[in-house]
Every structure is written in structure tokens, then in C-alpha cells.
Amino acid sequence: MNQKTCLYQEHVSLGAKLCPFAGYEMPIQYPHGVLQEHAWVRSHAGLFDVSHMGQAIVSGAEAAAFLSGLTPSSFLATPAGLAKYTVLTNAHGGIIDDLIITRLAPDRFFLVINAARKEIDLAWMRARLPADVTLEPLTDRALIALQGPEAEAVLVAEFPQANLADLGYMRLREATWQGVPVFISRLGYTGEDGFEISIPVDQAGAFWRRLLADARVWPIGLAARDSLRLEMGYPLYGHDLDEETSPVEASLAWVIGKEHRTFTGAETVLSQHASGVSRKRVGIRLTESGIAREGAAIYAGATRIGTLTSGGFSPSLKASIGQGYVTAALAQEGQKIEVEVRGKRIPAVIHGLSFVEAKTKRSVKKG
């Protein structure tokens, strides 16, 4: 029996096509369809129910040291209100999950983790908690994402006192909505400017409907969420990242803290960072018609050089794009390759991970 988020009835009322995802009955698309939903997010504002994801608070005097020991990132000097994208690594340097960790206060951090990994992540952390650090899953909170060029204008109308115009990318601000505390984080999974709002489940329905009442906002399903992140080159855990893959192989070495040396799996990760790896995550674009999907074999001439880990149609480019891992020596933009689809090898090229320019606030050049 699949779980439901607190917004399930909203999706039913909106006519969503519902499908199981990570153990939850989730909206895959609404009546407008994936292509229109995708385009709407890139031109207006899209509303996503991501309440299936895990939220937790880690607190205590040693919370920063604890989290720094579990990820290649350091949280010791992170200022309050700053969010970091990072990964939990295992003893071999493999990725247990990718997540966002935000410092709320010197001794308090807010974590957002993947739905499919939440039980694993929480168990991993719980097993390693020192005596004076607490891990508290926030099971009474919904998570709603509002993404797109009009997201700020829409949200400012709902939070006129919160001064959202000066909330920077990867920054969190605490606010209230109808008397209840909420977290507003300026980040997302679409490459557009946007926010993720953590709000108590009791108010989530009213908040969701309130934002949807704005004509600039459409509800957006998980199918468009996937095509949007694929255009940005963002990885999806369980497809582009897994426990056998290190952050260096995943082209995520940028999360490693500059002076950070002591964390689970550091020996492998740091040695790979210094000496290189045999395979790397890259972007792939078909140069002839067809669509390449997860699992497709990648060739350079007669040699198999890798596998596609995510693939699909890009509505913005009207082309088949994806991500995969290839032999490091050939992991160069412009390298001509072929991708095998139903027994036929289709010409393709290695591309940077991102296919669409990010419009996240810090990427937007002032006029």
C-alpha cells in the first residue's frame, strides 16, 4: 500500500495522473501534460509537492562536526541561513544519498533528503550520532517547491514582510504563514529561480491552494520535474548516483571542502580527487533522431565506453539528452560517440552536464 503526502487530495481534485514513486502515490502530471508543464516552469511559476522527501533537524553543540564527518563538505564555518548541496559517503567513498544541509543556528541544521533513501539516511546517521547530538525527523511538515521566473513575485505577495527580494540563492529564511513557522529556502531542482517552503502539514493544503489561486502558478508533476532537472544536468539518486559511485566519478568533486580531510570515505575520495578516476559522469546529446534512455550502451567506434544513467526528451532543446558515465580519458565535451537504442547505434556527442543556462538567483547578471 503506497503512502500519500498530505496534499494527495489536492492532486486528485486537480485531475493528476498518479503513480507510485519511492513508496508514495505521487502526481506524475496534471491535465496540461508534461511538455506544457515543463515550459510553464521555464516561463512562469510551477508548484511541486515534494513532501515525500525527508526533512530532519540535527542539533547539538557538536552538530556541525558530526555532519562534517559524514560528508566531504565542512559545516564548521557555515554561516546561519546558508544551504549546501552535498553527499553522504560510505566507507568506500560511495554515495549513500545527495542532500541539502542548511545551518539554522550554530548548533542546529535542517536536512532535506531523497524520499527513496530517507530510512537509509536516518538509520546511517542515527548509528553514528555522538551522545550530545540529536537527530529529529520532521514528520509533521510538508515541502512545497515554487520554481520559475515569476516565483519571487508570487511568493512576495504571500510573505510581504519577509523581504524575499534580498534572499540570496542557497539561503534560508524563517518566516510565518497564518501564524505558523515556515522555512523558505531559495533553491530547487529546476535551474530556475525558485523556493522550497517547509510548512506544517496542517497548513499545507491551504498554502498550496493559495499559491495555485495565482494565475501565474500551475501545479507540476514528477515527470516535468525529471525533464527539468535533466536539462540542468542535476543527478537523480538511484539512477545517476549510487553506493558504488564516488562524488569524484559523479563530477561532484566541487562539494569537497577545501581543507576538509576527515570524513567517511575520505581516503578514497581525496585520493581520487588528487589522482583521477577511471570513469566520469558527463552529459550526452543525440545528434540524430531517436531517444536514448537509462541503460543504453555508449560506444566510441567499436569500443563500449560507458552507459547512460538518465535519458529522455528535452522540451527546451527538442532533442534527446541524458547523463551517463564514460571512460575518463574520453569524457570531453565534443567527443563523438554512439548510443545504442533497440540494437541500433545512434550518433551522439558528449556535452557538459547542463544543457540549459541556470537562472538561479546568483547566476542572473544584474542588468
Added chain:
Amino acid sequence: MSNIPAELKYTEQHEWVRLEGDVATIGITDHAQEALGELVYVELPTAGKKVAATEPFVVVESVKAASEVYAPLTGEVLAVNDSLTSSPRLVNTQPYGDGWICKLRCTDTAQLSTLLTAAQYHALLG
């Protein structure tokens, strides 16, 4: 409510067939296009290809997944709808009209009796 034109024949795999002598025009039903979502690519067979009934012979791709379309009859592909190369979404917007997929010359006329009537297909959709 799915559209099921009365004058066509159908298969359990949600294809429709328009018969003119031994030439069958084939497409997918309104029910099928709705279930698949917007198509972004159609892989058409080449004219002259010989197909066997129930064998997959066309692939339609939505944003999320690829789906096979099965030959409703045994025969030879006579023509394909080239418009689908630039406009795959015709299958969604006009599944029984401009979204037709291909024409087959049926070489085993005994199979025609295995096709479903509109009423039978309607009953199948329950």
C-alpha cells in the same frame, strides 16, 4: 470518455484498423494516446517491411518512456505517415485522422475476423 469510431476495427493492444480491400490503415486508439501522454518521437518501419500479427513493429516515445505498437495483421508495410517525424503529437491530437501510423497490405485475410468491433473494444475498456 474515450472516442471509439464505430466504423473501425480494433485490437486488444489498442490499435485501430481501417480496412479498404486488403489494405489496412493502422493507428493507436484515443485510449492509448491518452495513456501514453504527449508523444515526442515515433519510430516508423520502412516501406516493404514484412510484419507478423502481434509482433511489435512501431515504437512511440513519450517524454518518459518508449512503448511498442503491435502489428494487428500479418502483411507488408505499404506506406508510413512521414508527418509523424516532424509532428509526433498528431497521434495524440488526431489518433484516427492525421495521426495514422502506417498502411499494411494484409497477406492473411483469415486474420481479419480476429479484429474487434467498436462495441467489443468498448467492452474491453470496461
